[in-house]
Amino acid sequence: MSAYLHNTIPNLKPFDFDRHHDSHFLNQKWVLVNGISEKKSVYTFKEDNVLEISRKDNIIKTSWTLDIQNVFSIETEDGLISVKAYFKDEDILVLNHQDKDEFAMYINTTDYDDEINSVADIQNYLKEKYQKRVSNVIYEHEFYYISESEEFGPNTVEELTDKVKSEEISAYCFVRDVNENDYSKRLRIVDLMQEL
Template structure:
């Protein structure tokens, strides 16, 4: 992965044909994030190597192929380009141009009920998506907390909520994840409770 892409979007997972092709890639509706404020485009990669690019006024059909090295060749209106595919998440696809420091980012809207037509729509989509993800993580994790200069735990967020509701501890007690060694992040019980 080139440095430009890695520095711009960290923690990308390279496209893996066996893992991603059928379940995450083919026949999914990918909304192009780049330039959405000017013109919305939805890309659908079909299993017969047809790429449909749907815009408000028309649908264009072009072609795509993939090599053994997971390099995609895509025919666009500007000519043929070679890209490498990465996933930021199951529904965020990044196509990295192999000849330039450029990439295109897409959001899979196949399972999303709202329309993505603007930067604001994308921001709202990401806010909701990552809030759900944080909620799942928070519910599964356990935390230590400091109360009256002593450390207690580990407790789940639900257990901490009960302690706060019963006034056994303050909502402003500092907490740390069981995987962290210190309270350097200055996270408090109230910060966790806001995510419930």
């Protein structure tokens, strides 16, 4: 991976054919983030190496191939380009140009109900996506809490919320993740409740 890409978007995972090809890549609607304020483009990599690029009222059909080293060759309006694919997560794809310090970023909108036509729409998409992820992680996770100088737990956030509602404990009790050793993050039950 080029230093340029790594410095711009850290923690990318390389495309893994077995893991990504069928479930995360093929037949997904990938909205191109780059230049979305000028024109919206949706890329769909299909079987038989067909690439559909949808823009407003027209669909361009072109081709793509993948070699043994996970380098994609894509036929574009500018000619044949070689890119290496990376995932930020299952819904963010980055294609790194092999001959230039350039990359294209895409977001998967296959299961997203709202239209994405602008930078603000992308921000809303990402905000909603990561809020759901945080809520799911917090909802399933367990925490210890301190009440009247004594530690209790572990409890899920739902259990802690019930204890607060029944006035068993204060919403301002400090909590720590089961994987942490102390309460130095100064997180309280009320902070967890706000994330749900």
